[in-house]
Amino acid sequence: MENISGMLAILGVCVAVLAIGALGRKAEWLVNFILRAVMGACGIYAINYLLASRQITAAVGINPLTVLTSGVLGFPGVAVLYGIYFFKLL
Numbered sequence: 676m677e678n679i680s681g682m683l684a685i686l687g688v689c690v691a692v693l694a695i696g697a698l699g700r701k702a703e704w705l706v707n708f709i710l711r712a713v714m715g716a717c718g719i720y721a722i723n724y725l726l727a728s729r730q731i732t733a734a735v736g737i738n739p740l741t742v743l744t745s746g747v748l749g750f751p752g753v754a755v756l757y758g759i760y761f762f763k764l765l
Contacts, residue, residue: 708746715745718753735760 695702716737723734735741735756744752 711749711752712742712746715749715753716742718750719745719756722753722757733757733760733764 695705698705719735719737719741726733741756744756746752748755
């Protein structure tokens with residue numbers, strides 16, 4: 676069973692690389708979007724961890740909408756998510 680999941684993971688990465696190559700000039704946009712989305716999710720996780728370590732009960736969830744927001748807007752998108760959350764607390 677482990678071999679099948681490993682092969683599927685390798686196949687998925689190969690398909691992603693081929694899709695990026697096929698997009699040509701738009702590949703840069705796609706790679707930037709993916710990097711911003713991943714770094715935004717990591718940033719949300721880090722900020723949530725930092726706030727929890729200081730006993731501040733404010734956490735933005737990591738879900739497809741927040742990842743999409745951080746992927747499109749980058750770091751300002753993460754700031755907007757926390758701004759909306761703190762505005763909701765008022």
